[in-house]
Amino acid sequence: MKIPAARWYQALKERSSRRQFYSKIIEKPKIKQLNDLIEKINNDFDDLRIILVQKNVEEIFTGVLGSYGKISGAPAYLAFVGREDTPYMEEKIGYGGEAVILEATALELGTCWVSGTFKAEAVLADLDLKETEKLYAISPLGYPEENPTISERILKTVISSKKRMDLDKLIINKKDLEEEPEWVKTALKTAHLAPSAVNRQPWRFKLGENSITIQLDTEEKNEERSKNLDCGIAMLHLEVGSLKAGVSGSWKYLEGKEVARFAVE
Numbered sequence: 001m002k003i004p005a006a007r008w009y010q011a012l013k014e015r016s017s018r019r020q021f022y023s024k025i026i027e028k029p030k031i032k033q034l035n036d037l038i039e040k041i042n043n044d045f046d047d048l049r050i051i052l053v054q055k056n057v058e059e060i061f062t063g064v065l066g067s068y069g070k071i072s073g074a075p076a077y078l079a080f081v082g083r084e085d086t087p088y089m090e091e092k093i094g095y096g097g098e099a100v101i102l103e104a105t106a107l108e109l110g111t112c113w114v115s116g117t118f119k120a121e122a123v124l125a126d127l128d129l130k131e132t133e134k135l136y137a138i139s140p141l142g143y144p145e146e147n148p149t150i151s152e153r154i155l156k157t158v159i160s161s162k163k164r165m166d167l168d169k170l171i172i173n174k175k176d177l178e179e180e181p182e183w184v185k186t187a188l189k190t191a192h193l194a195p196s197a198v199n200r201q202p203w204r205f206k207l208g209e210n211s212i213t214i215q216l217d218t219e220e221k222n223e224e225r226s227k228n229l230d231c232g233i234a235m236l237h238l239e240v241g242s243l244k245a246g247v248s249g250s251w252k253y254l255e256g257k258e259v260a261r262f263a264v265e
């Protein structure tokens, strides 16, 4: 997958989770642009399958806090599906899924990663999943109401979604970011903007000689709501930041608490 660094860098700064939408249908050229990207991603990553479903989401989402968090109005959604026994599938779902989310943002569409507050049966009825495949998450897709509505603002306050932990505290082996090369600073600041389930920010960064390793905050993986999926999202953000600063690299998956290392090529 080729990363349009400037376009997605801008998108990731503008993106925030949106939960209230107009029912306005998404124009065909935008659907085509997203489907073209989805096709490339699905080809690049074995056993990953992202699906764009053009269908009103009303039956699909459940509320987080009574009626406040309920996602409504969108005329389409994205489903993030993968083969469960494929290594690093959660990271791939996060990385590939966030690529589509950022492209949607660049097309001025609203999104929200959702792995908890939806009715899986309703989504599975729309998809033709193979026995080996798992539905990891979905996202509404559509034109968000211009300004976050009162219920969106209440929800954002409750889950402090705008807040990110202090970046210095997320770097486990070095303190003074200002002394690091430009690409490291940009890559980390960009990764820091990544969304994560309940905004838990489970990613930690270890700086090496021309490399950055992403690792989990704790040994405990949380099987139900994978922290590795959150890390996959942060991987894409980190790479977009690095490319924006003019430095390309490649990823190597790691084991245990360590998730993956990005090394300059």
Ligand SMILES: Cc1cc2nc3c(=O)[nH]c(=O)nc-3n(C[C@H](O)[C@H](O)[C@H](O)COP(=O)(O)O)c2cc1C
Pocket (backbone or CB within 6 Å): 015, 016, 017, 064, 069, 112, 113, 114, 115, 116, 117, 118, 137, 159, 160, 161, 162, 194, 195, 196, 197, 198, 199, 229, 230, 233
């Ligand atoms: C993997 C994942 C799962 C999520 N699941 C839900 C969910 O079930 N319901 C929901 O309302 N928001 C969900 N979110 C959205 C997060 O709450 C949100 O990304 C986080 O609070 C940061 O806010 P932001 O996206 O506006 O930057 C999820 C986010 C991620 C990355």
